[in-house]
Amino acid sequence: MLIVAAALIDGAGQVLMHRRPLAKHHGGLWEFPGGKVEKNESPQAALARELAEELGIRVDSAALEPACFATGAALPGSEAPVVILLYTCRKWAGEPQALEGEAVRWCSLAEAELLQLAPLDVDLMGRLRV
Numbered sequence: 438m439l440i441v442a443a444a445l446i447d448g449a450g451q452v453l454m455h456r457r458p459l460a461k462h463h464g465g466l467w468e469f470p471g472g473k474v475e476k477n478e479s480p481q482a483a484l485a486r487e488l489a490e491e492l493g494i495r496v497d498s499a500a501l502e503p504a505c506f507a508t509g510a511a512l513p514g515s516e517a518p519v520v521i522l523l524y525t526c527r528k529w530a531g532e533p534q535a536l537e538g539e540a541v542r543w544c545s546l547a548e549a550e551l552l553q554l555a556p557l558d559v560d561l562m563g564r565l566r567v
């Protein structure tokens with residue numbers, strides 16, 4: 438299963454983290470915002486769609502820069518391993534809000550590393566260079 442996620446980085450070098458809905462898989466853990474790539478969708482288009490749905494911001498595909506990836510075991514009921522592609526993004530329109538999740542917060546990378554992160558987001562965080 439292919440997942441895409443974004444490290445939104447503001448002018449002060451802070452990154453936006455998203456807290457997953459409590460009732461979902463890894464509920465309450467923090468992650469880079471994003472979600473599943475649908476059939477016949479490009480990763481960049483999927484990420485722009487997920488950021489609009491989840492945060493209410495508009496992102497141009499050209500503003501998404503590939504950063505790193507992480508892989509994990511298949512989810513229960515699926516045989517396909519989880520692959521997450523992380524992009525950095527420094528330009529968007531609108532103010533990010535938690536439209537679907539529990540919360541969003543801006544933090545320095547050092548602060549973000551101390552959040553209770555979803556397992557694959559721990560790997561992404563360790564590989565992210567901004």
Ligand SMILES: Nc1nc2c([nH]c(=O)n2[C@H]2C[C@H](O)[C@@H](COP(=O)(O)OP(=O)(O)OP(=O)(O)O)O2)c(=O)[nH]1
Pocket residue numbers: 440442461462463468469471472473509512519521555556557558
């Ligand atoms: N960000 C992140 N996602 C993970 C990890 N491990 C893991 O299995 N996933 C899976 C869970 C979700 O199915 C998917 C994230 O996509 P999503 O946020 O759109 O999925 P969701 O739980 O809202 O599921 P759905 O209601 O859309 O079906 O990636 C992880 O460590 N970090």
